Amino acid sequence: MKDTGEIHFQETVSQYLLRHRSILDVQTKLAEATSRVNRAVAKSVTTCGCITVTAGKQKFPADVSLRDIHQFMSTHLGGQMCGKCREVLETEIGTTLFYLAALCSLLNLNLKDVLEKEYTRVSALGVFNLT
Numbered sequence: 001m002k003d004t005g006e007i008h009f010q011e012t013v014s015q016y017l018l019r020h021r022s023i024l025d026v027q028t029k030l031a032e033a034t035s036r037v038n039r040a041v042a043k044s045v046t047t048c049g050c051i052t053v054t055a056g057k058q059k060f061p062a063d064v065s066l067r068d069i070h071q072f073m074s075t076h077l078g079g080q081m082c083g084k085c086r087e088v089l090e091t092e093i094g095t096t097l098f099y100l101a102a103l104c105s106l107l108n109l110n111l112k113d114v115l116e117k118e119y120t121r122v123s124a125l126g127v128f129n130l131t
Contacts, residue, residue: 009097009101009111010101010104010105010110010111010112013098013101013102013105014101014102014105017102017105021106023103023106023107026099026102026103026106027103029099029102030096030099030100030102030103033092033095033096033098033099034096036092036095036096037089037092037093037096039092040085040088040089040092041089043085043088044081044082044085044089048082048084048085049079050079050080050081050082050085051077051078051079051080051081051085052077052078052079053076053077053078054076054078055076056074056076058072058073058074059072060072060073
């Protein structure tokens with residue numbers, strides 16, 4: 001996204017947030033949007049079948065360094081998301097971002113600042129960011 005888009009996204013969301021202006025509405029809409037992201041991923045597996053999930057215990061050598069452990073960790077995903085599922089998921093993630101920006105606006109937080117602070121925290125902690 002371009003810098004101008006990043007700057008104006010939250011402002012635009014705030015302008016168009018009419019029906020769900022209450023903090024309670026925004027919180028519940030954000031939770032609903034997040035659930036719809038999870039549902040879209042599940043339907044890609046169970047209804048479409050374009051991706052698969054084969055999960056099991058993560059296995060890695062005992063002597064591997066923390067910096068190298070990612071080489072041994074699995075996403076448990078197989079396949080490629082089809083165009084239709086990708087489009088649905090992008091829409092649902094977009095809605096989630098909309099309500100996240102709305103929440104930031106209502107709480108007088110700048111979403112861009114929050115993202116930059118999180119980026120700095122993750123970058124500084126590196127592999128020790130075990131979240």
